[in-house]
Amino acid sequence: MRLFFTLLATLMLAGTAAAQHHNHGKPSAAPEAFTATPAFGPDGTLWLVRATADKIVVVKSTDLGKTFSEPVAVTPEPMNLDWGPDARARIAVDPKGGLIVTFAIFQDKNFNGRAFFARSKDNGASFTPPRPITADKTSQRFETVAVDPSSGRVFATWLDKRNGAKARASGRAYPGAALAYAWEDGDASFGKTEIALDNTCECCRLGVAFAGPGRPAIVFRNIFPGSVRDHAVVTFKDATTPGPLRRVSADDWKIEACPHHGPTIAIAPDGSYHVAWFTDAPSRKGLFYARADNGNVPFGAPRALSSPNRQPARPYLLSDGQALHLVWKEFDGTKSVVRWQVSRDSGRQWTEARTIAETSDASDHPLLVAYGGHAYLSWLTKIEGYRLIPLENQP
Amino acid sequence: MRKAAILALLLALAPLCNAHAADPQPFERGSWAKLRAAHEGQPTIVHLWGLTCAPCLTELPEWAKLEKERPDMRLVLLAADPVPQPPARVEEMLTRTGLGKTESWSFADRFNERLRFEIDPAWSGELPRTLMIDREGKVTTLSGVADLAEVKAWLDRQAKR
Numbered sequence: 313m314r315l316f317f318t319l320l321a322t323l324m325l326a327g328t329a330a331a332q333h334h335n336h337g338k339p340s341a342a343p344e345a346f347t348a349t350p351a352f353g354p355d356g357t358l359w360l361v362r363a364t365a366d367k368i369v370v371v372k373s374t375d376l377g378k379t380f381s382e383p384v385a386v387t388p389e390p391m392n393l394d395w396g397p398d399a400r401a402r403i404a405v406d407p408k409g410g411l412i413v414t415f416a417i418f419q420d421k422n423f424n425g426r427a428f429f430a431r432s433k434d435n436g437a438s439f440t441p442p443r444p445i446t447a448d449k450t451s452q453r454f455e456t457v458a459v460d461p462s463s464g465r466v467f468a469t470w471l472d473k474r475n476g477a478k479a480r481a482s483g484r485a486y487p488g489a490a491l492a493y494a495w496e497d498g499d500a501s502f503g504k505t506e507i508a509l510d511n512t513c514e515c516c517r518l519g520v521a522f523a524g525p526g527r528p529a530i531v532f533r534n535i536f537p538g539s540v541r542d543h544a545v546v547t548f549k550d551a552t553t554p555g556p557l558r559r560v561s562a563d564d565w566k567i568e569a570c571p572h573h574g575p576t577i578a579i580a581p582d583g584s585y586h587v588a589w590f591t592d593a594p595s596r597k598g599l600f601y602a603r604a605d606n607g608n609v610p611f612g613a614p615r616a617l618s619s620p621n622r623q624p625a626r627p628y629l630l631s632d633g634q635a636l637h638l639v640w641k642e643f644d645g646t647k648s649v650v651r652w653q654v655s656r657d658s659g660r661q662w663t664e665a666r667t668i669a670e671t672s673d674a675s676d677h678p679l680l681v682a683y684g685g686h687a688y689l690s691w692l693t694k695i696e697g698y699r700l701i702p703l704e705n706q707p
Numbered sequence: 708m709r710k711a712a713i714l715a716l717l718l719a720l721a722p723l724c725n726a727h728a729a730d731p732q733p734f735e736r737g738s739w740a741k742l743r744a745a746h747e748g749q750p751t752i753v754h755l756w757g758l759t760c761a762p763c764l765t766e767l768p769e770w771a772k773l774e775k776e777r778p779d780m781r782l783v784l785l786a787a788d789p790v791p792q793p794p795a796r797v798e799e800m801l802t803r804t805g806l807g808k809t810e811s812w813s814f815a816d817r818f819n820e821r822l823r824f825e826i827d828p829a830w831s832g833e834l835p836r837t838l839m840i841d842r843e844g845k846v847t848t849l850s851g852v853a854d855l856a857e858v859k860a861w862l863d864r865q866a867k868r
Contacts, residue, residue, distance in 0.1 A: 343790040397789040569762045592831050621828040643820040674817035
């Protein structure tokens with residue numbers, strides 16, 4: 313009988329060891345979001361929304377990220393959060409200090425999403441129960457909010473699958489998704505959803521900046537004829553009239569898949585547009601930057617930001633009022649590093665790229681945030697946790 | 708009687724152990740070198756796909772067909788999702804597609820930059836992707852959905868050498 317138990321124990325241990333081996337790196341657990349997104353309030357408070365496992369929380373720091381408050385839950389119940397590599401919960405602060413948080417969940421195994429928002433009117437002490445941004449239930453992902461600096465009105469844009477579902481129901485092909493938008497209607501809901509454009513790429517993040525009062529500009533990966541997935545900007549003529557599509561660059565990246573790799577945009581006080589993006593076209597591979605003098609002229613020639621064999625990825629642009637900052641992620645063979653360039657002449661000349669942070673394990677996208685004329689790198693990494701790193705002036 | 712019970716138990720548990728061996732192997736830092744070493748000197752096709760890659764799922768049955776058609780093909784499947792997927796779901800998809808018995812690996816590290824770098828520093832992560840590795844270790848890469856005529860021609864060339 314002792315032999316029996318010894319054998320049984322050995323078998324069970326072997327089985328456990330095999331199971332543990334498979335659990336290494338947590339692949340057998342459900343995939344998880346790993347993001348931290350910042351926003352400064354008008355009083356200099358740093359707000360941070362974190363997506364972890366099945367919940368969204370908000371924390372705040374009044375000492376530039378050195379210490380944080382206890383987390384406040386935005387999701388009262390566990391939710392099946394969108395963990396896509398280009399998805400993230402976001403937070404924006406209106407001029408009165410009101411907070412708005414957005415995030416998406418997966419509705420099913422086919423990655424159909426549902427975008428939600430929650431508001432706080434008590435300085436982040438509590439949030440309203442999350443409500444859908446739009447009534448249509450087909451699919452929304454990559455929801456992005458931005459506050460119109462002139463009015464404090466919140467603008468939301470996302471990738472929406474409703475027109476694709478309608479087209480397929482009537483036997484028509486519909487590549488990609490639609491670029492949808494809505495303006496907040498009071499604090500309790502968003503107004504009517506409008507479609508700005510059909511057939512955009514369906515799983516890349518969006519970038520938003522304001523060209524003027526009531527005039528958002530959105531950068532996105534479009535689908536051009538022949539399944540070419542290059543970037544374009546749409547600038548609104550007024551709050552409800554999306555302007556024409558302006559192509560950022562003719563990379564001619566023909567791909568029948570989604571790159572999970574979206575662009576970034578900044579508009580400087582002089583009205584100039586700045587865009588950075590990833591492409592893997594045969595003739596142009598890696599990260600690129602281009603500028604345009606204003607919203608009506610074509611973008612200039614793309615400038616390469618890195619060597620394609622360093623896996624350059626996840627660019628982010630910010631205009632802090634005086635300077636333009638540009639960061640991105642590279643991999644040097646052992647570490648992921650964040651590279652930084654700054655321009656003080658509207659993006660015509662840039663400083664040499666400099667490494668400002670690094671990590672030797674998994675990391676979120678590098679983001680930029682500014683307050684009081686100072687710009688900061690905001691970066692969540694697995695080993696170091698969350699860091700807010702000031703971008704000092706360069707000689 | 709007792710011995711018979713032990714034997715019965717062992718026999719009953721044995722398939723469970725084997726089932727583990729058929730799971731996708733966790734692809735971690737250093738796994739690429741092990742995979743290459745295990746197939747060294749043998750023409751091998753490594754097909755990179757992902758559960759979160761729609762065109763990959765459309766393409767997989769074509770690989771199942773080709774595997775039946777070409778017993779001379781050494782095929783290795785590597786699920787390279789940027790966010791690691793549950794091995795059970797990877798296995799479920801492969802079994803449903805008829806590729807359940809093929810050697811299979813699955814990214815098991817969120818630091819996918821590192822994993823991709825070991826395979827090919829210039830690979831930015833796009834899927835599907837097919838690496839055809841000849842006897843000398845020379846890699847021919849097919850980016851996107853593979854042209855199977857090209858794969859067959861490559862297999863024919865390996866057979867003649």
